[in-house]
Amino acid sequence: MCGICGEVRFDGASPSVAAVSIMADVLAPRGPDSAGVIVRGNVGLGHRRLRILDLSDKSQQPMVDPDLGLSLVFNGCIYNFRELRGELEAKGYRFFSDGDTEVILKAWHAWGPDCVSRFHGMFAFAIHERDTGRVAMARDRFGIKPLYLAEVSGGLRFASSLPALVKTGGVDTAIDVTALHHYMTFHAVVPPPRTIYKGVRKLPPATVRVYQADGSFEDKRYWDPAYTRRAEDARMSREDWQQQLLDALRLAVKRRMIADVPVGVLLSGGVDSSLIVGLLAEAGQTGLMSFSVGFEEANGEKGDEFVYSDLIAKHFGTDHHKIFVPSADLMGALPGTIAAMSEPMVSYDNVGFYLLSKEVSKHIKVVQSGQGADEVFGGYHWYPPLVGSTDVVADYGRAFRDRSHETLQTQLQDRWIADRDVSGDLLREHLLRSGADSPVDQALRLDSNVMLVDDPVKRVDNMTMAWGLEARVPFLDHELVELAARIPPEEKLRDGGKGILKDVARKVIPSEVIDRKKGYFPVPQLKYIAGPYLDMLRDALSSKAARERGLFRQDYIDRLVADPASHITPLQGSELWQIGLLEMWLQAQEN
Numbered sequence: 001m002c003g004i005c006g007e008v009r010f011d012g013a014s015p016s017v018a019a020v021s022i023m024a025d026v027l028a029p030r031g032p033d034s035a036g037v038i039v040r041g042n043v044g045l046g047h048r049r050l051r052i053l054d055l056s057d058k059s060q061q062p063m064v065d066p067d068l069g070l071s072l073v074f075n076g077c078i079y080n081f082r083e084l085r086g087e088l089e090a091k092g093y094r095f096f097s098d099g100d101t102e103v104i105l106k107a108w109h110a111w112g113p114d115c116v117s118r119f120h121g122m123f124a125f126a127i128h129e130r131d132t133g134r135v136a137m138a139r140d141r142f143g144i145k146p147l148y149l150a151e152v153s154g155g156l157r158f159a160s161s162l163p164a165l166v167k168t169g170g171v172d173t174a175i176d177v178t179a180l181h182h183y184m185t186f187h188a189v190v191p192p193p194r195t196i197y198k199g200v201r202k203l204p205p206a207t208v209r210v211y212q213a214d215g216s217f218e219d220k221r222y223w224d225p226a227y228t229r230r231a232e233d234a235r236m237s238r239e240d241w242q243q244q245l246l247d248a249l250r251l252a253v254k255r256r257m258i259a260d261v262p263v264g265v266l267l268s269g270g271v272d273s274s275l276i277v278g279l280l281a282e283a284g285q286t287g288l289m290s291f292s293v294g295f296e297e298a299n300g301e302k303g304d305e306f307v308y309s310d311l312i313a314k315h316f317g318t319d320h321h322k323i324f325v326p327s328a329d330l331m332g333a334l335p336g337t338i339a340a341m342s343e344p345m346v347s348y349d350n351v352g353f354y355l356l357s358k359e360v361s362k363h364i365k366v367v368q369s370g371q372g373a374d375e376v377f378g379g380y381h382w383y384p385p386l387v388g389s390t391d392v393v394a395d396y397g398r399a400f401r402d403r404s405h406e407t408l409q410t411q412l413q414d415r416w417i418a419d420r421d422v423s424g425d426l427l428r429e430h431l432l433r434s435g436a437d438s439p440v441d442q443a444l445r446l447d448s449n450v451m452l453v454d455d456p457v458k459r460v461d462n463m464t465m466a467w468g469l470e471a472r473v474p475f476l477d478h479e480l481v482e483l484a485a486r487i488p489p490e491e492k493l494r495d496g497g498k499g500i501l502k503d504v505a506r507k508v509i510p511s512e513v514i515d516r517k518k519g520y521f522p523v524p525q526l527k528y529i530a531g532p533y534l535d536m537l538r539d540a541l542s543s544k545a546a547r548e549r550g551l552f553r554q555d556y557i558d559r560l561v562a563d564p565a566s567h568i569t570p571l572q573g574s575e576l577w578q579i580g581l582l583e584m585w586l587q588a589q590e591n
Helices: 017-026 081-090 101-118 162-167 177-185 231-235 238-255 271-282 306-316 327-339 349-360 373-377 392-400 405-409 422-431 439-451 453-465 478-486 489-496 499-505 531-542 544-549 554-562 575-590
Strands: 002-009 034-040 043-049 063-065 070-078 121-129 135-139 148-152 155-159 207-211 217-221 263-266 289-295 319-325 366-368 470-472
Touching: 002 017, 002 070, 002 121, 017 034, 017 043, 017 155, 017 162, 043 070, 043 121, 063 101, 070 101, 081 101, 101 121, 101 135, 101 207, 148 162, 155 162, 177 405, 177 422, 177 575, 238 271, 238 478, 238 499, 263 271, 263 349, 271 306, 271 373, 271 499, 289 306, 289 349, 306 319, 319 327, 319 349, 327 349, 327 531, 327 575, 349 453, 373 439, 373 478, 373 499, 392 422, 392 439, 422 439, 439 453, 439 478, 439 489, 453 470, 489 499, 531 544, 531 554, 531 575, 544 575, 554 575
Parallel strands: 263 289, 263 366, 289 319, 366 470
Antiparallel strands: 002 043, 002 155, 034 043, 063 070, 070 121, 121 135, 135 207, 148 155, 207 217
């Protein structure tokens, strides 16, 4: 886990060491253990390292293999690197280090762009070929590791965070109208390749991009699971599916135990993270550290789920740490939380993960976390109404969208309104493409491959890496997801959602954490905005910068400020927090 950055020149000029160094400095929290910058031909590469595998200097980055003529910066972890190393050694490759970074170099040389299909893990990397001047970039199947891109005069810059690119200057920071539409429609999700800025893009997940020396490039999508049933699936009983799923979960958790440092768990007390604890205990993990966070209640809504996390911690004998955040501390953490965001993200639990990660990083460097289970196994409330839908685009939109295009036209200033319902277009494109058997399959595919990437996945990466903490997500093991995509939707939607996952969980963890109302990571002060939180948002939206930007109609702002609690989105988000957070994030980038 690290931060990567670089500059690629297509005009014959030398890369800017100063620009690469600036980006690397911004990325320092992602990799506090060491740093490096090199220039090779038309490319400058920068790296910040968090030592997880091969703690020696042999795995320092940027990594150069002069015999192969390759240079690499890499962020993430390849869980099957030892097996791949064995294959490569059998081909005659010799290794000078003991980690996963060098395996990527050799794998690229041996198999070219197809090497990524062999990787089990999370990754973003850039490889420079000395002899061709080509630069290849790749991102893992779920975009767990970020990779942002910005065109500059005569070249291209890339980095693990958007603010790192902006800090170098020369980046177009005008608001992208289509991205703003997505932000306001999908509770801050801006699907790739867009970001809120016109001049910054992100490499889509499951994509390899190869730049030629002249700047032209081609993309290859290397993974796109089918949400369909195979002929042999008709013979599978419920018990068969359960056994296959349990075996896949065991393997996914086991894969993510690989490290040269201890691995802990972020334990919310829900089914997903509790199941990870149970599977780690089953796999023989001893001295397991678990961590939970809670907040003060607000408007009668409880701010923690300690009763369930305590139960799991006691049952499995973990070394458990509870972090309780008083309201005063929550307010103080918001500026740091916003600064840690690569893009504006409105989910309330950003600050929870930020504060939890701060505490966890005092003890360990690696944790497993439960993100992705709801999208993969049908845990959300908008899936059951889609059964038998004859208009999946409209039905999904009614349940998932924060507001319609028509409503948005009454909230944005005229110059920021897209000329058509671009968010509806995006839903139509993704939901209606081939490869999904039913409306529920179509929605699960969209959520797992698009919405998940730029909400919970990005959130956890940003907030953990703000404190040099690596988060691994076993529910996004790609073989596990391929299996889940084949499981009939009715098996997932049973029992209030995630039915088959709950069946499996009952074989591993106490039923008390399963047979209860679904919980979320609650931060009620940011949902029921009042007092100093209201003052903070009012100040941000009435500031000189906000007035000059003029994103929102003043009458809309006035309505929200006058009565925040009456303006809650269909997915229980605060509209005031949504627009105020965007403005605070934009102002943070400008300062």
